[in-house]
Amino acid sequence: xxxxxxxxxxxxEGIRSFEVYRREGGYRSVEKALKTMSPEEIxxxxxxxxxxxxxxxxxxxxxxxxxxxxxxxxxxxxxxNADESEPGTFKDRYLMxxxxxxxxxxLIVSSFALGSNATxxxxxxxxxxxxxxLEQAIAEAKANGFLGKNILGTGFDCEIYVQRGAGAxxxxxxxxxxxxxxxxxxNPRIKPPFPAIKGVWxxxxxxxxxxxxxxxxxxxxxxxxEYAKIGVGKSTGTKLISxxxxxxxxxxxxxxxxxxxxxxxxxxxxxxxxANGKRLKACIPGGSSVPILPANLLLKTAKGETRYMNYxxxxxxxxxxxxxMGSGGFIVLDEDQCVVRNTYSLARFYxxxxxxQCSPCREGTGWMEKLLYRLEKGEGKSSDIDLLWDIQRKIxxxxxxxxxxxxxxxVAAAIRHFRDEFEWHVSHAAEAQTRNFxxxxxxxxxxxxx
Amino acid sequence: MSDTTLFKVTIDNIxxxxxxxxxxxxxxxxxxxxxxxxxxxxxxxxEGSGGKCRTCLVEVSKGSEKDPRPMPKLVASCRTTxxxxxxxxxxxxxxxxxxxxxxxxFLLLNHPLDCPICDQAGECHLQDLSYEHGKEGTRYEFQRRxxxxxxxxxxxxxxxxxCILCYRCVFAADQLTGKREHGILDRGDxxxxxxMIEKNLQSDFIGNVIDxxxxxxxTDKTFRFKNRVWFLKPMNAHRDCPTCSGKxxxxxxxEEVFRVTARKDQWGEVEEWxxxxxxxxxxxxxxxxxxxPRLIDRHSVISQGHYAGTVGTNMPTETIEAVLHGRKPxxxxxxxxxxxxxxxxxxxxxxxxxxxxxxxxxxND
Numbered sequence: 001x002x003x004x005x006x007x008x009x010x011x012x013e014g015i016r017s018f019e020v021y022r023r024e025g026g027y028r029s030v031e032k033a034l035k036t037m038s039p040e041e042i043x044x045x046x047x048x049x050x051x052x053x054x055x056x057x058x059x060x061x062x063x064x065x066x067x068x069x070x071x072x073x074x075x076x077x078x079x080x081n082a083d084e085s086e087p088g089t090f091k092d093r094y095l096m097x098x099x100x101x102x103x104x105x106x107l108i109v110s111s112f113a114l115g116s117n118a119t120x121x122x123x124x125x126x127x128x129x130x131x132x133x134l135e136q137a138i139a140e141a142k143a144n145g146f147l148g149k150n151i152l153g154t155g156f157d158c159e160i161y162v163q164r165g166a167g168a169x170x171x172x173x174x175x176x177x178x179x180x181x182x183x184x185x186x187n188p189r190i191k192p193p194f195p196a197i198k199g200v201w202x203x204x205x206x207x208x209x210x211x212x213x214x215x216x217x218x219x220x221x222x223x224x225x226e227y228a229k230i231g232v233g234k235s236t237g238t239k240l241i242s243x244x245x246x247x248x249x250x251x252x253x254x255x256x257x258x259x260x261x262x263x264x265x266x267x268x269x270x271x272x273x274x275a276n277g278k279r280l281k282a283c284i285p286g287g288s289s290v291p292i293l294p295a296n297l298l299l300k301t302a303k304g305e306t307r308y309m310n311y312x313x314x315x316x317x318x319x320x321x322x323x324x325m326g327s328g329g330f331i332v333l334d335e336d337q338c339v340v341r342n343t344y345s346l347a348r349f350y351x352x353x354x355x356x357q358c359s360p361c362r363e364g365t366g367w368m369e370k371l372l373y374r375l376e377k378g379e380g381k382s383s384d385i386d387l388l389w390d391i392q393r394k395i396x397x398x399x400x401x402x403x404x405x406x407x408x409x410x411v412a413a414a415i416r417h418f419r420d421e422f423e424w425h426v427s428h429a430a431e432a433q434t435r436n437f438x439x440x441x442x443x444x445x446x447x448x449x450x
Numbered sequence: 451m452s453d454t455t456l457f458k459v460t461i462d463n464i465x466x467x468x469x470x471x472x473x474x475x476x477x478x479x480x481x482x483x484x485x486x487x488x489x490x491x492x493x494x495x496x497e498g499s500g501g502k503c504r505t506c507l508v509e510v511s512k513g514s515e516k517d518p519r520p521m522p523k524l525v526a527s528c529r530t531t532x533x534x535x536x537x538x539x540x541x542x543x544x545x546x547x548x549x550x551x552x553x554x555x556f557l558l559l560n561h562p563l564d565c566p567i568c569d570q571a572g573e574c575h576l577q578d579l580s581y582e583h584g585k586e587g588t589r590y591e592f593q594r595r596x597x598x599x600x601x602x603x604x605x606x607x608x609x610x611x612x613c614i615l616c617y618r619c620v621f622a623a624d625q626l627t628g629k630r631e632h633g634i635l636d637r638g639d640x641x642x643x644x645x646m647i648e649k650n651l652q653s654d655f656i657g658n659v660i661d662x663x664x665x666x667x668x669t670d671k672t673f674r675f676k677n678r679v680w681f682l683k684p685m686n687a688h689r690d691c692p693t694c695s696g697k698x699x700x701x702x703x704x705e706e707v708f709r710v711t712a713r714k715d716q717w718g719e720v721e722e723w724x725x726x727x728x729x730x731x732x733x734x735x736x737x738x739x740x741x742x743p744r745l746i747d748r749h750s751v752i753s754q755g756h757y758a759g760t761v762g763t764n765m766p767t768e769t770i771e772a773v774l775h776g777r778k779p780x781x782x783x784x785x786x787x788x789x790x791x792x793x794x795x796x797x798x799x800x801x802x803x804x805x806x807x808x809x810x811x812x813x814n815d
Binding site: 190351393 | 637
């Protein structure tokens with residue numbers, strides 16, 4: 001049983017209200033940070049904790065904070081990225097919906113550490129009911145003196161504003177988010193300059209994921225070194241995983257990154273095994289953009305070692321035989337799922353969400369979608385598979401923002417690991433419309449039903 | 451130049467010292483020739499342009515003298531500034547050549563390739579790019595996206611089907627005119643350049659969006675379908691214009707002025723913006739003081755016969771048979787034998803004054 005730091009109190013009756021949250025020990029970190037620590041000490045503490053960005057890239061949060069430029073007389077901003085739009089990822093929604101004060105608390109401490117007097121929460125447009133919850137929490141915090149002017153008599157002013165997006169995946173990219181926040185079209189900016197130098201309105205800005213900022217609370221409460229003891233290696237602390245797909249218990253789980261993938265899928269504490277007594281075929285372990293892994297590579301690495309739910313283990317073997325932790329959207333596919341159809345569905349998503357600014361992503365995503373549609377419908381040619389491989393190769397790394405990579409990786413991984421299924425869709429075109437390819441050799445070697 | 455630091459940068463093994471803050475692309479342009487990466491969206495006169503088309507991607511094999519690590523990905527040379535001791539590979543990098551061929555394919559994916567009826571043909575940057583960096587043939591077997599043509603006022607037509615979304619016109623309309631009413635609607639491969647909403651573009655300088663457009667998406671309605679650009683002779687001319695500098699290029703055939711454009715430098719960029727009156731209204735030779743023939747640089751077919759001293763020496767070395775892999779072409783007529791304008795003996799720039807059909811008359815040889 002792993003420790004819970006974020007969701008421990010999430011199901012206490014009435015935790016959404018300030019009184020209950022405060023009674024359960026909330027806002028202690030604000031008192032501790034603002035009254036006894038300097039901003040530099042907080043950044044140092046976050047660095048010590050080894051906290052990695054929870055939005056997908058896994059960049060050390062303390063490092064990111066220390067990069068922020070501090071020119072004299074220029075305001076700085078903290079932006080909370082709540083534009084959680086990755087298919088399969090819904091951990092931030094859960095956190096904001098059930099325990100909104102935890103995010104607000106983390107935001108106040110982080111704002112103090114970064115010197116942000118105006119902090120923004122940029123929230124996905126589809127989360128229509130959550131801004132109300134957050135605004136309610138902000139109003140309560142303000143009424144109790146934890147926000148607004150002269151917080152707790154320390155002289156630090158901070159306001160938090162909630163900004164709704166209009167429902168674009170691309171606005172989860174930090175520079176596109178900044179553009180959108182400024183009221184412009186959500187196109188990613190060309191970097192450099194990075195947001196830490198020129199972000200919102202040309203001012204130094206840090207953009208962090210909801211979970212990252214919420215994790216600052218236990219780091220301050222318990223100390224960075226204590227936090228770093230949880231987890232393994234460079235994967236410190238706890239991570240929220242949103243599990244979905246063909247499992248018995250879909251939902252958001254807080255794990256401490258020492259459990260194995262096998263335990264996560266099959267134990268009753270977490271996913272509870274594959275639904276309907278089926279067998280595991282494949283899994284996308286970190287949200288739709290990370291490479292898909294067949295069951296045999298998911299549970300064990302290519303070297304035959306057990307794969308664990310942490311940053312290093314999931315990416316063991318690189319993209320050839322590994323995947324990524326990503327944003328923690330754990331999508332499980334059972335034996336009845338068609339990988340070609342699944343890949344088509346993802347390609348369609350990325351085509352729809354490409355901003356259209358740079359040519360490889362704009363044109364390439366549409367091309368991949370059309371080819372995959374054709375393959376899925378049984379009208380494809382075997383040369384289409386090589387063509388898809390070539391297209392993804394030419395998109396990856398050549399675009400302005402990571403959306404191009406995110407569109408290329410799932411296609412690449414599907415072809416890399418499930419090429420025979422693609423070929424079967426070409427050679428058995430009519431059959432592919434009526435039945436699925438099934439498990440073939442992808443079956444996990446461990447859980448063979450009796 | 452004592453107050454500016456000079457950075458030494460090596461591009462394709464050619465070194466040059468450039469001021470700090472120069473982009474790789476501009477450093478390469480200072481060297482010139484094949485070292486300069488192609489650019490479809492970058493426009494040095496438009497602030498914020500560049501970075502979008504990805505044709506100028508280069509490989510940085512050494513970051514700088516202090517930090518010699520190579521950059522992990524190909525970088526857009528138009529938006530990456532040089533560092534001291536940086537080593538860049540453009541055409542010497544197989545990675546770049548391969549990526550660029552991919553970009554050209556992507557750009558042509560939804561392009562209608564209607565060059566035979568397109569007014570931009572002959573001076574089209576996309577044509578140049580695909581000749582130089584693309585592959586023959588396409589692997590795309592699906593329907594291309596199409597749009598309706600739109601009139602942006604009485605002088606400009608927008609044909610989005612040809613557009614490669616370089617955003618140059620958006621920057622131009624934004625920066626040259628007072629009000630911003632020109633932008634992008636929608637997103638992804640169905641995004642389109644549009645005005646809010648189908649408004650006419652009204653500004654004295656809005657005609658410049660035609661010049662910045664690298665393809666035939668924005669065309670001059672006073673010139674549409676009037677003539678092919680390679681049949682016209684570019685002449686430098688000027689007039690006393692109250693709104694702009696009045697320095698233009700006239701495109702003549704005989705005494706007739708077919709169109710007026712701004713003067714473009716060797717990278718196809720406008721030297722000085724011109725006003726709508728000069729561009730669209732003054733179509734008589736008597737409106738202008740002609741300075742002399744203008745040499746058109748770069749690769750376009752419009753420069754056929756305009757290169758000084760290249761006529762007769764710069765013939766293609768490949769025969770048609772070589773291009774067709776040994777097959778003999780079935781030609782009913784060899785256009786080069788019949789056509790008067792393609793005879794390489796005549797060098798238009800050597801003719802005193804505008805070219806006239808008399809110049810092409812074989813009796814005058």
